[in-house]
Amino acid sequence: xxxxxxxxxxxxxxxxxxxxxxxxxxxxxxxxxxxxxxxxxxxxxxxxxxxxxxxxxxxxxxxxxxxxxxxxxxxxxxxxxxxxxxxxxxxxxxxxxxxxxxxxxxxxxxxxxxxxxxxxxxxxxxxxxxxxxxxxxxxxxxxxxxxxxxxxxxxxxxxxxxxxxxxxxxxxxxxxxxxxxxxxxxxxxxxxxxxxxxxxxxxxxxxxxxxxxxxxxxxxxxxxxxxxxxxxxxxxxxxxxxxxxxxxxxxxxxxxxxxx
Amino acid sequence: xxxxxxxxxxxxxxxxxxxxxxxxxxxxxxxxxxxxxxxxxxxxxxxxxxxxxxxxxxxxxxxxxxxxxxxxxxxxxxxxxxxxxxxxxxxxxxx
Numbered sequence: 001x002x003x004x005x006x007x008x009x010x011x012x013x014x015x016x017x018x019x020x021x022x023x024x025x026x027x028x029x030x031x032x033x034x035x036x037x038x039x040x041x042x043x044x045x046x047x048x049x050x051x052x053x054x055x056x057x058x059x060x061x062x063x064x065x066x067x068x069x070x071x072x073x074x075x076x077x078x079x080x081x082x083x084x085x086x087x088x089x090x091x092x093x094x095x096x097x098x099x100x101x102x103x104x105x106x107x108x109x110x111x112x113x114x115x116x117x118x119x120x121x122x123x124x125x126x127x128x129x130x131x132x133x134x135x136x137x138x139x140x141x142x143x144x145x146x147x148x149x150x151x152x153x154x155x156x157x158x159x160x161x162x163x164x165x166x167x168x169x170x171x172x173x174x175x176x177x178x179x180x181x182x183x184x185x186x187x188x189x190x191x192x193x194x195x196x197x198x199x200x201x202x203x204x205x206x207x208x209x210x211x212x213x214x215x216x217x218x219x220x221x222x223x224x225x226x227x228x229x230x231x232x233x234x235x236x237x238x239x240x241x242x243x244x245x246x247x248x249x250x251x252x253x254x255x256x257x258x259x260x
Numbered sequence: 261x262x263x264x265x266x267x268x269x270x271x272x273x274x275x276x277x278x279x280x281x282x283x284x285x286x287x288x289x290x291x292x293x294x295x296x297x298x299x300x301x302x303x304x305x306x307x308x309x310x311x312x313x314x315x316x317x318x319x320x321x322x323x324x325x326x327x328x329x330x331x332x333x334x335x336x337x338x339x340x341x342x343x344x345x346x347x348x349x350x351x352x353x354x355x
Contacts, residue, residue, distance in 0.1 A: 042266070044287050044298040051301050148297060155290065 011194070014187050015128070016070050017090070018197055020080060021233060022134075023063030024091035027081060028241070029112065030056030031248055035099050048148065052109075055141040062134050082252035086242045087235040094177035096232075096241040103166035104173070106152045111178050113146035114210045118203040127195040150214055157218025168220055175223040180230035182207075188233075268317040269295040271302075273309035281313050289314075 033053035040046025064077035094112065099105050120142055123135035156163040182204040184192065191197035212222050231237065251258070266288040272281035284303040289295035295314040304312065323331055339345045 042288060044289060044302060047305075048298060048301040051305060144297075144300075151293065151297075 011190070012070060014190055015196065016067050017187050018191050019063050019067045019070065019131070021090045022131075023060045023067065023080065024089050025095050026056045026063060027060035028089070028091045028244065029095040030054070030060060031244060032095065032097075032099050033105070036105065041102055049105075052145055052148070055138075055145070059134065059138055059141075062137070066130050066134070078252065082249045086237055086245055089237065089241060089245070090233050090235055091241075092177070092181050092232040093229055093238055094174065094181065096238060096244060097174070097177065098240055100170065100173075101166060103156055103163065104170040106149055106156060107167060107170035107174055109145065109149040110153050110214065111174060111211065113142060113149045114207055114214075115181055115200070116142045117146055117210075118207060119198050119200060122198040122203070125195075126197070131196065153214055153220070154218045157215070157220040164219065167218070171215065171220060172223050172225065175225055176227040176229050179228035180232060183230065183233075185233060266290055267295075269299075269314045270317050270320060271295075271299040272313040272315070273299070273303055274311040275308055276310050281311065284308075286317060292316075 030053045033049055033056065036049040037046065037053070040049055060081070061077050064080040067080060068075040068077055094108060097108065100108075116138065120135040120139040124132055124139065126132045126135065153167065156167045158164070182200045184197075184199065184201075188197045188199075192199045208222075215222050229238075267290070268286055269289055269292075270286050271284045273284040274281045284299075287295065287298050287302055289298050292314060296312060299312045299314050303309065335341065
C-alpha cells in the first residue's frame with residue numbers, strides 16, 4: 001500500500017514537472033517575443049509579433065494553472081512565473097536566447113514552429129485530458145505562427161544580399177540549440193511510457209525534412225555543424241535567462257501582491 | 261525594412277453576424293498574402309471577423325471631390341426615387 005502511494009506521488013510529481021517544462025518553454029519564448037513590442041520593423045509586424053507573444057504567454061498560463069491545480073498547496077500561476085529562480089526554470093535553451101535582429105527572431109520561430117507543429121499534434125493524443133486540450137488550442141495557433149515564420153524565411157532568405165546573410169548567420173548560430181529539443185530524461189520517459197508525454201525523437205527526422213525544405217526554398221543552407229548545447233531541462237541555462245528573469249520578475253518581487 | 265518597400269492595402273472584414281464585408285481600415289504589407297495576415301492580426305484580434313478581403317489601395321478607383329456637383333447633386337431634387345415619396349393606398353395597410 002505504501003509503495004503504491006509513493007509511486008502515485010512520484011508520477012504526479014513527474015506530471016507537474018513536465019507541465020512546468022512546457023509552461024517554461026512557452027513563457028520564456030513569449031517574453032522574448034514581447035520584447036519586440038514597440039521595436040518591430042513596422043507597425044503591422046509589431047502588432048503581429050505581439051499577437052504571437054500573447055499566444056505563448058497564454059499557453060504558459062494554462063500550463064502553470066494546471067501545475068498549480070495538480071500540486072495543491074494553494075499555489076498559483078504567478079508563483080511559478082515570478083517566484084522561481086533560474087535553476088528552477090526548465091525551458092529549452094533556444095527559447096531564452098536574446099531576440100537578436102529580426103532575422104534571428106524569425107529563424108528561431110521557424111525552428112520552434114515546425115517543432116511545435118509535430119509536438120502538439122502528438123500531444124493531442126495524450127492520455128492526460130488537460131494536456132490534450134492545451135495542445136488542441138496550441139495547434140491552431142502554431143499553424144498560423146508557422147505560416148508567418150515560413151513566409152518571412154522565404155522573404156528574407158531569398159531577399160536582398162543583406163537579408164540573406166542575416167538569415168544564414170542566424171540559422172548557423174541557432175543550429176546547435178536545436179538538438180536538445182528532441183531529447184528527454186527519465187522523468188519524461190516515464191510519462192512517455194504512460195502515454196502522457198510526447199517523444200520528440202520520433203519526429204526529429206520529419207522536423208529536419210520540413211526545415212530543410214523551407215530553407216532550400218529560401219536559398220539558405222542547412223548547417224552541418226556538429227556542436228550542440230544542452231542543459232535547459234536540467235535547469236542549466238545560458239547567461240541570458242537570469243537577465244530575462246530579472247526584468248520579468250522584478251515588479252512582482254518588489255511589490256508582492258500588488259494589484260492594479 | 262522601411263515603409264517605402266511596402267504597399268498600402270484596404271481591409272474589409274465580415275463580422276460573424278454580418279452579411280457584407282465592411283471597410284475596417286488600411287495597412288502596409290509587401291504583398292496580398294502578407295496583407296491578409298496583418299489584417300488578421302490588426303483587425304480581427306478581438307474576434308471581429310469570420311472573413312477578410314484585402315485590396316491594394318491603388319486598385320481602388322474613387323470618385324473625386326471635384327466631381328461631387330455632377331455626380332451627386334442631380335439626385336437631390338428627385339425625391340420620387342425614394343419609396344417613401346409615394347402615399348400608400350389605405351387598402352395596402354402597412355408595408
